[in-house]
Amino acid sequence: MSESHAVRDRVLTVGVAVARSGRLASLGDPLDFALTWLEPKLAGRGPAGYSMRLVSRDTRSCAEGARQAVEELVGQENAAIVVTLAGTEVLPAVADACEAAGVPCLSSTFPWQVYYYGRGADDDRPFDWTYHFCWGLDDIAGVFADLWERVDGSRQQVGCLWNDGPQGMWSRHPQRGFAPVARSRGHRLVEPEPYREPATTFDAHVKAFRDAEIDIVTSAATGRDLALFRARAAEEGRQPRLITCSRWLAYPPSVIREGTPPAQAGVGTLAYWTPAHPYRSSIDGMTAAELADTYEQATGRQSLQPLGLAYALFEVATHALTTAGDPTDRRSIATALGRTKLHTMAGLLDWTRGPVPNIATVALAGGQWQPGTRHDYELAIVTPGQVDGLSVTGDLVTA
Structure with missing residues (x-):
C-alpha cells in the first residue's frame, strides 16, 4: 500500500x-459555522489510530445540487458519513442519495413524520442508511395547543x-399530522382550501375566519x-388575537426580512433551541448560551435555532465513528447511529426508543417573538413544554 493510501x-x-x-443560504450559516468552529476540535477525536476531517459541498438550495453534493462527498472525498439540515426539497434529496449510495446519513430540522413516511418508509420497513433527529408534527400541535389555551384558558376555534405543499398536506394528515393532536386537545379546526405557495390572495381564508369568528390562526x-x-385581514378589520406558525417563522426577522414590523412580530412558534435551553455539548462542554454568544460575536448576526442542531449533528457523527466496531466500515457506522443515546447541544438524542426506527426526537417548548434587548425581536420562552429545566423568559402577549 502506498504511503498516500495509508494516510487516507x-x-x-x-x-x-x-x-x-x-x-436557503441563510439557513446554511449555522451548519457552516459549526463546521468551521468544530473542525480543529474534532481532528484529534477520532477512534484510536484515526484522525477526522470535515469536508463540505454546496447543495445550492435545490434537490439536484443536493444529489450532486452527496455524489462528490462520497465519490471524491470518501465520506464515511454525511450530515445535513434544512430544506423541504433539499434534505430528503440528500438522504435519498445517501440511501442509494449506501452511506450513513444524519439529518435534522424536518418533522420526523415527513422525513420518515414522506420518503417511503413505514413501521415495518425502515431505511437502511439514513438517520434523523427532530420533533414531530404531533409535538408542534401539542406546543401550539398550550399557547392557544393560554389566550383565555379554554378550548378554541x-x-x-x-x-398545498408538503407542509400543509402533512399538517392536515388524518392520522400522522398536526390536526389529530390539535383536535384531541378539544380544539375545533376551521380549514379552508389549501393555497398555492407563494400566495397571491387570502380572500377565502379571511372570509372563512371572519364567518367563524376566529381569534386564533x-x-x-x-x-x-x-x-x-x-x-389582507387588517383590510377587513380582522386582527387575530394570536397567530402560531412553524417552519420559517421559527427563525428571526434577519433571516426572512419581510415587512415592518416583521412577519414574526407577536407570532407564537416552536422553540427547540435557544440560549436559554439547559443544553451542553458532548464535545467541548459549551453551553447553549455560550454557543449563541460565540456565533453572534464571530458573525455579527443574530443566532438562530438550527445552530444548536447543527452542533449536535457533529456530536452524533463523532460518537458514531468512535463507537462503531469498525470505523472504516459504513455498515458498522450506521449500526452505531442506530444505537446512539447521547446528551448533546440539542438535548438528549436517543435512537434506541423511536418513535420509529432511525428516528430520535427533539423536545419542544413554546416561544413567542417579542421586542428584545439585544435584537429588535427575540424568541421569548412562554411555556417550557417538553423541555425539562427550561425557564420561562416571558409571558404570552395577545392582541
Whole structure:
C-alpha cells in the first residue's frame, strides 16, 4: 500500500451537505459555522489510530445540487458519513442519495413524520442508511395547543392557513399530522382550501375566519405569505388575537426580512433551541448560551435555532465513528447511529426508543417573538413544554 493510501485510510471523513448559495443560504450559516468552529476540535477525536476531517459541498438550495453534493462527498472525498439540515426539497434529496449510495446519513430540522413516511418508509420497513433527529408534527400541535389555551384558558376555534405543499398536506394528515393532536386537545379546526405557495390572495381564508369568528390562526406559512395574510385581514378589520406558525417563522426577522414590523412580530412558534435551553455539548462542554454568544460575536448576526442542531449533528457523527466496531466500515457506522443515546447541544438524542426506527426526537417548548434587548425581536420562552429545566423568559402577549 502506498504511503498516500495509508494516510487516507487513517482519516475518517465527515461529509457536510450545506446550502451556501440559493434561497436557503441563510439557513446554511449555522451548519457552516459549526463546521468551521468544530473542525480543529474534532481532528484529534477520532477512534484510536484515526484522525477526522470535515469536508463540505454546496447543495445550492435545490434537490439536484443536493444529489450532486452527496455524489462528490462520497465519490471524491470518501465520506464515511454525511450530515445535513434544512430544506423541504433539499434534505430528503440528500438522504435519498445517501440511501442509494449506501452511506450513513444524519439529518435534522424536518418533522420526523415527513422525513420518515414522506420518503417511503413505514413501521415495518425502515431505511437502511439514513438517520434523523427532530420533533414531530404531533409535538408542534401539542406546543401550539398550550399557547392557544393560554389566550383565555379554554378550548378554541382555530383557523388553519395551510398551503398545498408538503407542509400543509402533512399538517392536515388524518392520522400522522398536526390536526389529530390539535383536535384531541378539544380544539375545533376551521380549514379552508389549501393555497398555492407563494400566495397571491387570502380572500377565502379571511372570509372563512371572519364567518367563524376566529381569534386564533395557525400555519406553516413563509414570512412573505403570513405578512400577506395579516395585511389582507387588517383590510377587513380582522386582527387575530394570536397567530402560531412553524417552519420559517421559527427563525428571526434577519433571516426572512419581510415587512415592518416583521412577519414574526407577536407570532407564537416552536422553540427547540435557544440560549436559554439547559443544553451542553458532548464535545467541548459549551453551553447553549455560550454557543449563541460565540456565533453572534464571530458573525455579527443574530443566532438562530438550527445552530444548536447543527452542533449536535457533529456530536452524533463523532460518537458514531468512535463507537462503531469498525470505523472504516459504513455498515458498522450506521449500526452505531442506530444505537446512539447521547446528551448533546440539542438535548438528549436517543435512537434506541423511536418513535420509529432511525428516528430520535427533539423536545419542544413554546416561544413567542417579542421586542428584545439585544435584537429588535427575540424568541421569548412562554411555556417550557417538553423541555425539562427550561425557564420561562416571558409571558404570552395577545392582541
